[in-house]
Amino acid sequence: MCYHISVPERTELDELFDYAVQTDEWDTYYHHLSGFSFRKIPVLTAEKPDKINAYNWGLISHKIKNEAEAKKRRTGTLNAKSETIFELTTFKDIIDKQRCLIFINGFFEPHTFNKKKYSFYLQLKEQKTFALAGLYDSWVNKETGEIVNSCSIITIKPEGLMAKIHNKIDDEGNPDPRSPLILEKENMYNWIKPDLSREQIIGQFKELSDEKFSYYPVSQLLHSRKEDTNQERVKERFLYPELDL
Numbered sequence: 001m002c003y004h005i006s007v008p009e010r011t012e013l014d015e016l017f018d019y020a021v022q023t024d025e026w027d028t029y030y031h032h033l034s035g036f037s038f039r040k041i042p043v044l045t046a047e048k049p050d051k052i053n054a055y056n057w058g059l060i061s062h063k064i065k066n067e068a069e070a071k072k073r074r075t076g077t078l079n080a081k082s083e084t085i086f087e088l089t090t091f092k093d094i095i096d097k098q099r100c101l102i103f104i105n106g107f108f109e110p111h112t113f114n115k116k117k118y119s120f121y122l123q124l125k126e127q128k129t130f131a132l133a134g135l136y137d138s139w140v141n142k143e144t145g146e147i148v149n150s151c152s153i154i155t156i157k158p159e160g161l162m163a164k165i166h167n168k169i170d171d172e173g174n175p176d177p178r179s180p181l182i183l184e185k186e187n188m189y190n191w192i193k194p195d196l197s198r199e200q201i202i203g204q205f206k207e208l209s210d211e212k213f214s215y216y217p218v219s220q221l222l223h224s225r226k227e228d229t230n231q232e233r234v235k236e237r238f239l240y241p242e243l244d245l
Contacts, residue, residue, distance in 0.1 A: 002078075002155055004033070006104060006107065006108075007041055008129045010023050013129055021051060023042070023051070024052060026042050027054075031229075031230050031231055031232050031234050032231075032235070033057075035057050036075070040054040043100045043101060043151050044100060044103070045098070045136055046098065046099050053149065055150055057153075059152035060074050060148055061090045061137055063089070065142075077150075077152045079154070079180075081155055082157075082205045094136070096201075099135060100134045101132070102131065102132040103132075105123065106235070109162070111165050111243075111245065114242070118217050118240060121217075122165070123213070123214045124182070124208075124212055130183070130188075131191075132153050132181060133154045133180075134151045135154065136149065137150060137151075138150075153181075155180055156205050158178070163177035181204070183204075184212075191204060221233065
């Protein structure tokens with residue numbers, strides 16, 4: 001799953017667009033952002049394709065009844081699996097119209113080797129900043145009147161490089177690799193085109209070829225509970241002689 005990302009500065013988004021876009025402010029530039037902090041990240045929605053908005057990561061459905069339920073549910077909606085996106089109540093009502101682009105510089109993925117956990121940092125070789133496919137929704141907190149805009153990153157089941165890196169095994173002992181749905185510059189707008197059929201949406205659930213990626217292992221700082229992980233060295237290459245990737 002995709003729970004750890006690097007978030008670009010506003011100026012880094014300019015290279016992605018062929019026309020001027022307005023931008024909301026998000027919290028800060030993040031070398032590392034954990035989804036479980038539920039911070040605001042930059043998105044471009046199908047509804048407002050000329051403005052980059054700041055939406056909370058961790059989707060809160062418009063159907064949620066109260067704040068307690070919202071806080072509980074958002075933990076499970078940082079990601080949305082492509083295989084169940086047309087079935088689950090949270091996503092099936094919004095997949096047709098409420099698709100968005102989520103902008104990042106890179107992302108961190110777990111890897112297991114000899115029962116030990118490692119983390120890899122992945123980027124695109126030819127794009128410093130790129131988009132992930134996402135969904136968004138708006139929820140009204142009836143207790144305060146606040147409107148909360150939020151989003152979820154779509155993940156797919158990969159077969160190439162990402163399957164080797166995110167080599168998770170499920171509870172039944174079967175491989176369960178995941179990858180965020182990555183959209184290169186030339187294809188990203190296809191995701192937020194209005195009136196796409198479900199067949200056209202499903203047709204975009206594709207992984208990138210292995211040669212598109214730059215990747216390497218990073219230190220255990222990523223998961224530190226004592227140090228601030230939002231520092232540049234969290235993305236630095238770290239040598240593990242035992243690793244074969």
